[in-house]
Amino acid sequence: MRAVLSDAKVLKLSMDAISNMIDEANIEASEAGLRLRAMDPAHVALVDFLLPAGSFDEYECGSEMVLGVDLDRLNTILKRAGSADSVELRADGEKLDIVLHGRAKRRFSLPLIEVGDEELRVPELSFLAAVEIEPKLLSEAIKDVEIASEHVTFACDQQSFRISGSGDLGSVEVEISREEAISFSCEAPARSMFSIDYLRDMTRAGDLAESARLSIGNDIPLKLEYLGSASLSFLLAPRIESE
């Protein structure tokens, strides 16, 4: 497998968000591109990250490969890439080479590891509402809610989508009207609560896409998708709301 990306931003941002939740994962390399699907150790969040072959400047993959990677180390290496550097990924059966091309050619070699192949049981969910907003709007709303709470409630009805939280120190609500959203659909009122720790990590990747699509239901997992040249999506299990 050999792949070249002249703009490494997408890869850097995604890995930064993912490596905070998941320490090691298998990256599947195929003709279609690179794909990483994994659950965090607590089985609260699932990540599905796809870099399609077409999003690379050059992409070759002779046969399908599974690359077991320590994501923290990969992230540390990618952080060394400057904004003007292009990133080349090369894998054989034993290691993943990350070559940063800039004024110098910097080659980092990452040994591949054996990652336990847990079967991913991905829940089938039927959502009641889906809202597309600017990623920045979402990450800022999470930061607002964090002032008062460790949990975030997403709620939606025909008029608006609301991100809120309350705690001993007061409460915060961010309201996004139907008109303000990029797209908005709501079959029935929906409401679920989530841990802010996870959302904080997930929304770090916001800058990689033009829009963030949130799908919610009542007390079911949230689906958050960042769609751009790459696609990064998360499922996040809800908290039980106590009265």
Next chain:
Amino acid sequence: MPESRCEIVRAIIRHMPMSKELCLRCKGGRLLCGRPACPLLAKLMVRAPVEAKLGEHIFGPSPGIFVGWKGYPRVLAGPLTALEEEKAQLCDNPAEWYGMGVDEIVRMRSMLVRSKAEVDVRSRSKIAELSQEIALSCVPTDTEVRFERKPSFSVSFSPFTQPLGPSAPVKKIELAGNPRIPGRVCSLAEDEVSATHALKVLYDSGYDVYYLTRVLSSGALGLEEKRRMVPTRWSITAVDDTLGRMLMKQVRGYPVLNEYRVYRSTYLDNHFEVLLMPRRWEYEMFEGWAPNTLWTLGLEKPAINAEHEGYHGRSDYAESEGGAYYAARLAVLEALRRMRRQAGAVVFREIYEGYIIPVGVWEVRENVRRAMRSRPEKFQSLREALADIASRLRIPLREYLSRSALLQQRRLDDFA
């Protein structure tokens, strides 16, 4: 007499402002606080025997040292010397205290005289060297101390460190016996290895937290240029945290426990329930005070602190619970390593109204250690396990649940 009460009232006010009015009204006679014995009275009863033994010049075994934190990096440090020879080893080793009453602990600690010398934590002064030898010795070392003046009777309390007895500035101090320093410790103290590494090696060779806290505090460990004394209260949590991280690494490699377990222990008006859950390592601790007790007068809602960490551990300090969080975590991890299992762990600590005097973080560590050595109740579901715990908690379970990061979080598996 009145002056001595002043001291303890001051100590109590410092650590527990709520009790001020009550103690002043009660004056130790009416037990308004609901405790079986008044700490104030306990203090008066120990005063006479201690004072009889105090003088400008004392000779006795020194089981440990104390390094203060005020004024850091210029701190007051020096050995603790026992007035009762036969209890020298016991009185600085909380690992053996479980089961003792608070009066007994106060009496024992009041027989330990603290020498105070102002030293820079990096200094290699004679008193620093000598304190280090005492700290490293695995048996108390006979010491001869001349004070600037006769130490005055006092006992002071802290939520971190064990109660401290009388103290005075030291004029001259000599070792009268040979410290017995284990070879292993000697060689690590001479090697150029980090304090973290040295602590891990020593813990794995069987040295307990209390000895290691003393060794770290004495400034014997660490890379040459970083070596310094560590205030006792910081040393306690540094050791709990360092060893906890080391155990966590091992525990994360073990298979997941296959059932829910509940362990419990009650000691010194502190009640602990420890829940282990069949999932990968994560940890949460609650500290709850029932409403309308001495600690929470005028509060209608229960006061609960909650701190947690995920699989990877935490990087910030558990501010609201401090040392107790790390002490309990260590005790749980020790048990998981013995079992060779990993699990999600939730510790409930309920502090009853009788816990007036903070005795130090060892109480939490030993209480949880005791709980984890008891026979657990076993359950097949979280609901059953929580119902069992709820039956012994004074604060309603829902109060904890609403603050819980771990127990209210659902998993994706629940939806698959």
